Amino acid sequence: MTRLKTDLAYSDTILLNLAQEELDAMVSDALKMYRDGDVLALSTSQLAQSSLLECGYLSGEQVSADERGRLTQSLLRWAVERIRPSGEHSWLLSTWRSYNILHHFYTRGMRASELAEKMAIAEQTLYQSRPQAISTLSRLLRAEISEPSDEHGRRNYALADRYARHNSLEQRLLRSICVFPHSIPTALLHKLASQTGKEKPTLGNIQISIHHLVTSNMLLSNEQGTELVLQPQMRHFVLTLLLPDERKHLHCAASEHYLQQQMFLDAARHLRIANEYQDAAQLIIDHQRDIVDSLQIEELTELVSLFTQQELSSELWPRLKIVAGEIAEFNKDIDAAVEEYRQALSAFTKETKALAYYRRAKAFEHKNMDESLAHYDYAIRLLEELNCDAVRRSDVWKIKKVTPLLVRTYIDQSWIFLQQRPNLARAENGLHKAREKIDEGDRATWSDLHNALGVFHLKQNNPVQTEEHYWQAWLAANEIQDIERMTNTSHNLGNHLSAGGKHEQALEYLNKSRALCIETSNRQMEAFCDMSMGICYFYLHQQEKAVQYYGKAAEIAAELGNQSILIRAYCNLAETYAELGYETEMHRYYSEGLRLATELGDEGAKNEFAAVVIAYPRLALRPQKFELNERQQQALDHVKQQGRITNREYQEIAGVSQKQAVRDLNDLIDKDLLTRIGQGRSTRYTLPTTKVSARPSYNGQEPKLV
Numbered sequence: 001m002t003r004l005k006t007d008l009a010y011s012d013t014i015l016l017n018l019a020q021e022e023l024d025a026m027v028s029d030a031l032k033m034y035r036d037g038d039v040l041a042l043s044t045s046q047l048a049q050s051s052l053l054e055c056g057y058l059s060g061e062q063v064s065a066d067e068r069g070r071l072t073q074s075l076l077r078w079a080v081e082r083i084r085p086s087g088e089h090s091w092l093l094s095t096w097r098s099y100n101i102l103h104h105f106y107t108r109g110m111r112a113s114e115l116a117e118k119m120a121i122a123e124q125t126l127y128q129s130r131p132q133a134i135s136t137l138s139r140l141l142r143a144e145i146s147e148p149s150d151e152h153g154r155r156n157y158a159l160a161d162r163y164a165r166h167n168s169l170e171q172r173l174l175r176s177i178c179v180f181p182h183s184i185p186t187a188l189l190h191k192l193a194s195q196t197g198k199e200k201p202t203l204g205n206i207q208i209s210i211h212h213l214v215t216s217n218m219l220l221s222n223e224q225g226t227e228l229v230l231q232p233q234m235r236h237f238v239l240t241l242l243l244p245d246e247r248k249h250l251h252c253a254a255s256e257h258y259l260q261q262q263m264f265l266d267a268a269r270h271l272r273i274a275n276e277y278q279d280a281a282q283l284i285i286d287h288q289r290d291i292v293d294s295l296q297i298e299e300l301t302e303l304v305s306l307f308t309q310q311e312l313s314s315e316l317w318p319r320l321k322i323v324a325g326e327i328a329e330f331n332k333d334i335d336a337a338v339e340e341y342r343q344a345l346s347a348f349t350k351e352t353k354a355l356a357y358y359r360r361a362k363a364f365e366h367k368n369m370d371e372s373l374a375h376y377d378y379a380i381r382l383l384e385e386l387n388c389d390a391v392r393r394s395d396v397w398k399i400k401k402v403t404p405l406l407v408r409t410y411i412d413q414s415w416i417f418l419q420q421r422p423n424l425a426r427a428e429n430g431l432h433k434a435r436e437k438i439d440e441g442d443r444a445t446w447s448d449l450h451n452a453l454g455v456f457h458l459k460q461n462n463p464v465q466t467e468e469h470y471w472q473a474w475l476a477a478n479e480i481q482d483i484e485r486m487t488n489t490s491h492n493l494g495n496h497l498s499a500g501g502k503h504e505q506a507l508e509y510l511n512k513s514r515a516l517c518i519e520t521s522n523r524q525m526e527a528f529c530d531m532s533m534g535i536c537y538f539y540l541h542q543q544e545k546a547v548q549y550y551g552k553a554a555e556i557a558a559e560l561g562n563q564s565i566l567i568r569a570y571c572n573l574a575e576t577y578a579e580l581g582y583e584t585e586m587h588r589y590y591s592e593g594l595r596l597a598t599e600l601g602d603e604g605a606k607n608e609f610a611a612v613v614i615a616y617p618r619l620a621l622r623p624q625k626f627e628l629n630e631r632q633q634q635a636l637d638h639v640k641q642q643g644r645i646t647n648r649e650y651q652e653i654a655g656v657s658q659k660q661a662v663r664d665l666n667d668l669i670d671k672d673l674l675t676r677i678g679q680g681r682s683t684r685y686t687l688p689t690t691k692v693s694a695r696p697s698y699n700g701q702e703p704k705l706v
Contacts, residue, residue: 011049012145020138024131027138031106034076043069047076052144055151056158058217058231070165071158077107078157079137082150091118098133101126159237162218169193169201170209174218174230178238179250179270183222183229184257186210192253248274259283265291265299272303277311281320288323292330301327318347318356325359337363351402354382358409369420376413383409387437403437404445410434411448418455427456447476447485454492463500470496474509487516487525495532503536510536527556527565531572538576546576567596567605571612578616581636581673581687590619618673631656632664635685636673644677644684 015023026046033042042048043065056071057063080102090096100119104110105126116123144150163171176192177184190206201209210228213219220229230238242250251274258267264287271280284291284304291300304324309317325340341363344356361375383406390398410430417427434449454469470493477485494509510533517526534549554569556562570593577586590609597605613619631654638645638653645653650661665685668674674685 008051008054011046012051015046015050015145016142023138023142024135028134030072030076034073035106035109039069040065042072045072048072050145052154055155058233061217070161074158074161075154078154079140080107082140083136092120097129098136101130101133102137156237159234169205170213173209173213174238175242175246176250177228177230178235179254183227186226186228188257189228265296269303272306277307278313278316281307281312281316285319285323297327297330314348315352318344318352322356322359329363334363334366350382350386354379355405358405362412369416373416376409379409404442407434407438407445411452414452418452424459431456443476443480444482444485447473447489451489451492466496483516483520487513487522491529498532498536503540507533507536523556523560524562527553531569534572543576543580547573550576563596563600564602567593567602571605571608574619575612578619586619632668635668639685639687644686646684
């Protein structure tokens with residue numbers, strides 16, 4: 001454990017306040033103790049108490065006199081090397097005199113007579129030059145205490161000295177484990193130590209060495225002793241000691257270990273460090289989905305960006321570019337994805353080229369629909385050629401490889417003809433071809449196909465077929481427990497059941513979809529579900545619940561900045577408040593929603609607002625017409641609660657005469673807020689009879705799968 005900062009500051013203050021002669025004497029004594037190898041005596045020097053030693057301690061280490069003395073040795077060696085002149089070493093040049101005296105006499109222990117002879121000077125001259133060299137060293141130390149400038153260098157000298165204290169087997173163990181940033185099984189370290197080096201150590205010697213390294217705090221162990229990791233402060237230093245062949249062998253071993261642990265990104269990273277570029281890229285391609293599922297997107301992006309075209313074969317490079325494009329799409333960087341896929345188009349094999357065209361087509365759906373359709377067409381042409389060739393040669397393996405992508409391409413292109421570029425004939429053709437080739441055992445694609453077929457028959461006004469396909473899509477998604485597909489297909493099924501008047505059954509599936517949305521934080525889909533559930537409750541005449549869900553949809557749409565959903569939520573709220581007779585809210589949502597639809601140029605939404613006005617003509621009137629006095633508002637509240645009000649009841653509630661009651665109630669009739677039923681004493685007043693809106697419930701597109 002290192003000392004408190006207050007103690008270090010006190011020691012540093014003492015050193016900084018010493019006169020130069022006193023500091024020179026202290027450094028001179030420390031150098032003599034270094035030369036004599038008196039580590040314990042050196043630990044009592046004031047230098048051993050300074051902050052300059054702190055970077056050399058290992059975390060969790062108990063500070064002993066022995067360790068403090070050794071770290072002081074490392075500090076003095078660092079300081080001596082700092083005054084070393086640049087260039088080739090010289091015994092004779094005067095500029096090298098101070099360094100030669102400090103390095104060879106004190107740290108190397110050379111005799112004075114031998115050193116003087118090498119420097120071609122008299123021994124007396126050497127002794128006369130020594131004080132100047134010591135003073136140079138003490139000034140450097142004082143400056144480093146005052147303004148530290150090379151903590152990294154001081155730490156490395158300390159780490160190098162620690163490493164040098166261990167025998168060759170212990171050093172081999174440290175080098176073997178340094179490539180692993182995480183703990184590894186002790187058995188693996190045994191294996192690595194046996195594989196490296198010329199001598200093959202015994203198991204007993206390895207165990208003894210590991211025990212010594214643990215007790216000296218160079219290796220950290222779990223309580224059971226089954227897992228080991230190199231002291232983190234030592235790791236980067238020891239890595240610099242690996243020779244090329246040793247480094248390659250250890251990183252390949254690390255890759256094999258991480259592959260067995262299914263830590264695919266770490267395995268690929270170590271293969272790349274070992275210069276095994278082909279294997280590293282192949283591993284990334286094979287396990288891209290596993291890496292993404294482990295939420296290592298940023299790390300994967302960084303690793304893929306390191307590869308260059310020169311490092312990979314002409315076929316592997318395009319495949320890695322496809323991976324890079326998919327990562328860019330995942331990060332919502334469509335421009336980058338399009339560029340990555342463009343580079344992948346250079347592939348020689350038709351399979352990879354077709355995949356690149358397919359992925360680029362999907363990316364272009366966000367930017368340029370014409371480009372997207374053109375890319376889909378070319379991908380289909382390549383895949384059809386491959387499929388026909390495989391069938392002709394009875395190449396079952398090739399058929400199984402090509403057909404799923406061909407089916408997927410037909411389905412995804414058909415979605416464009418169902419939604420963005422309506423063309424039911426082309427959509428039908430694509431879905432028909434997909435259905436001819438699909439493997440029913442591929443439940444994910446089977447679900448997607450039937451989801452699209454459901455939308456196609458919906459647009460064909462064929463409710464029976466629509467429901468059948470939606471059921472198929474939902475059942476397949478549920479079978480494989482694919483959360484995204486379950487979310488979308490249950491929503492579409494619920495919507496269709498609602499459109500067929502099966503609102504209670506629809507709510508069952510919409511609730512399932514909404515629960516999955518919340519589980520996966522799919523906020524946009526959650527808004528779709530809230531909207532659909534609001535519609536169900538509206539037609540079940542539970543308008544208060546309808547308002548609740550429409551409000552949730554509007555809240556999420558505002559949060560996401562999705563104007564299309566927000567406008568339709570406002571339209572539904574206006575309709576529901578009109579049904580409830582809440583005039584202020586009705587007009588607020590109507591006017592705000594219509595304004596947003598006009599600004600956005602959403603003609604479909606404007607048509608929906610027009611349909612609401614047909615059902616509720618009061619919406620077309622100016623809001624000022626509905627300004628009510630307190631008595632009239634009380635009358636409306638009574639009608640909303642009781643369903644009716646009579647003249648006498650109004651007199652009692654408002655405290656007015658019969659004539660005033662007649663005037664107030666007639667005014668509410670003129671404003672279309674009440675209607676009169678019966679005559680004479682049986683006259684009663686109720687809310688106006690409304691008709692159900694003929695407008696679409698909401699024209700949100702049926703969700704497809706990406």
